[in-house]
Amino acid sequence: MKTFFSLGLIRGIVSQLIVTAIGMGITVAVRVAMGLPAWKAEPAAVVGALLGAIGFMFGVGALTDWLKWMKGEETPMRHGPPKDKPAWTRYFTVDYNHKIIGVQYTVTGIALIGIAGSLAMIFRLELSAPGLQFLTADTYNTFMSAHGIVMIGGILLGVAGAMNYLVPLMIGASDMAFPRLNAFGFWVTVPAALLIVSGMVFGGWDTGWTGYPPLSARAPLGIQLFFLGVYFIGLSSILGALNLLVTVARMRAPGMTLFRMPIFVWASVATSLIALTATQLIALSFLMVLVQRLLGMGFFDPNLTPEAVAMGAPPGNPLLFQHLFWFYSHPAVYVFILPGLGIISELLPVFARKPLFGYKWIAMSSLTIALVGFLVWAHHMFTAGMEEYLRLPFSYTTLLVAVPTGVKFFSWVATLWKGRISLETPMLFVLGAISVFLIGGLTGPPNGTVTTDLQLHDTYWIVGHFHATMFGGFVFPFFAAIYYWYPKVTGRMFSETLGKLHFWLMTPSFWVMSLVQQQIGLMGMRRRIADYDPALGIQAQQVAITIAGYIIFASVLVMIYNLVYSYRHGKIAVANPWNSRSPEFQIPSPIPEHSYEQPFLVTGEPYDYGLEGSVYISIKPDIANAPVAAK
């Protein structure tokens, strides 16, 4: 019990609750002092939630070292494992080791994906027949909106988990460049997730995850908690990206030139460039709606007060929100998929026993997707009433994304070509990812072309397209990565049988779900709505989607059971179960506290599988006698 209350997580939550109450009290006091009615729910909730999240960070201990620095006290550079406490408590407390933080991110990410998936299960059941069965329209809207944003949060955490765990290992760094910032970045997502989930309870919101005004400007109270939650997750995303970029720039092992980095590191850099910069814009757009509701600052309000008219002030404009919002939220999908596509390129050569085809092209295609991604946002607004001259340029830039993505596909096919392919679970998921991402990729250009998009916009076709890109670009590769690196993280092998069961349940179900979603979209099913016209004649398809969705959900439960069960009872893993050339597989499983005893030396190319006598790294290099170029 004493251990329980000494956990950072528990102290954080208790502190968040207390400080939230204090924040609400302050709001009441200020309102009384200003001569306003003492209680108004919205300002109290916003101030309470904002301060409460900061309170969590104090309580959990993520700010302790920084506060000491502010007072001029010294702290050790590295803290190491906690003394006289059980090892498992590290995962529930602030810890600065990137491997611990990577696991914290990943597990929290899976938990959020589980919550969001459960919401989908509920409203999918509702949709299996026309009319309203057991949900009210408001509950449906809240569940649908929360499904979107909690999934996005979960995916961002999953991405951060993979990058945090793997990138320092892959480039031979002892840790991330800023361990405290790293811990802060993880822990701030916990109060953020609590805010979003509590937003569902306190009023909910009905805007979808996009939060467009004017609807969001008059949505129930829950939307303010949703805005604040996204704000803090965005902060985590920015700080994590910054940390990763500095780590890759400054902490590579000797000889690890840019074009000798594992391809996943390239993907992480491309992702981080987007997350570092564009995230500011979703934060800004949500903040603007938040203050519009709270203080009456009409950024997006087309109505004017008489005083404003007298001043000649122009009105606000809801379209501005969409521009700011999509400037992040389109590139955001590349934040989700680029690491996933990197994992595909990372794993294919291992299981095909062949060099990765066109390494430099793959590396550059990730960067190209990231950069072109900044120029495509308005393709979400073709039907929004945006200036017409913007349509064609944005259509062209959108279609341009298909070029670097195509580079990746051709590289994957060429890597597989004449390979000695072995079909273990990770490889199955990689192949599944390619097949599913192909569906998502091919259904993309019709949405980027103005003429077709005018028909497809806001239909279930978009739902099908989007879920195919997310599953192909993130979910399948993420599962592949979990199976692939599980032995390195835990030191145990998972059950191959259950892994294959997971794959064969999930993949065909997903094909069915995605293709049928697209089909009913073409037949006139609108996205996001709780009800549909029985005359559309799509009930059979709706049932099929629901069943497929439930099978996918069940298959993920199989995976979770597999991971939990194998953690105790799995076979002891050898150091390199997949015969990989990657640096992290050259050290024992599970990876020791300080990954490498000394920096390794990179002497060759990363993906020369099947080439005789080729060496990537030497783990105990004789630095004194190394060739000069390699130093």
Add this chain to the structure above:
Amino acid sequence: MSAITTSLAEYRHQLKSNRWGLWLFFLSEAFMFGGLLTSRFYLWGDTRPPLDQNLGFIVTVVLLLSSFFMNRAETAIAHDDRKNFQLNLIITAVLGIAFLVGVVGFEWQGEVRPTDGAYGAVLYGMTGMHALHVLSGLIFIMIVFFNGRKGHYSAERHWGVEACAVWWHYVDLVWVFFYPALYLMGTVIHP
């Protein structure tokens, strides 16, 4: 800050990483400030609200002057000149506070209210976000001042001072873009 026990070589390696981190954060923030500027041009077009020109000019001069003294403070500690370091920090902070008083105490009490359509929203949004950053800079200066008085910085190790100074210059630089966008560009409409 940077109160980590390390050898000088380790300190210098970490110093370079710290600089990378700070400048990447500037890049990130630039997108946020850029978003605010975009909103100003999107909503105001070639008009601007009736603002007190003298006030705008004075606060701008005050803020730019403060950057000069911040630079003097950093140069002083780089030469181990503690007296001038502390003195210039105080001058910087006083000018920073004067800027905040000018914006919050005077400009915000002027004719334009936050609820006045796009004028109010953008004016208070931009000056408010900038004022928050000035405030963070003032807190930063305060921390550096008190740590400096305890004798924490030296010519070789003063990352805390450097970060504070560069942060202050950055916040000033943002105002160099905000000032013309708010006070100078476009014409005032008299309906």
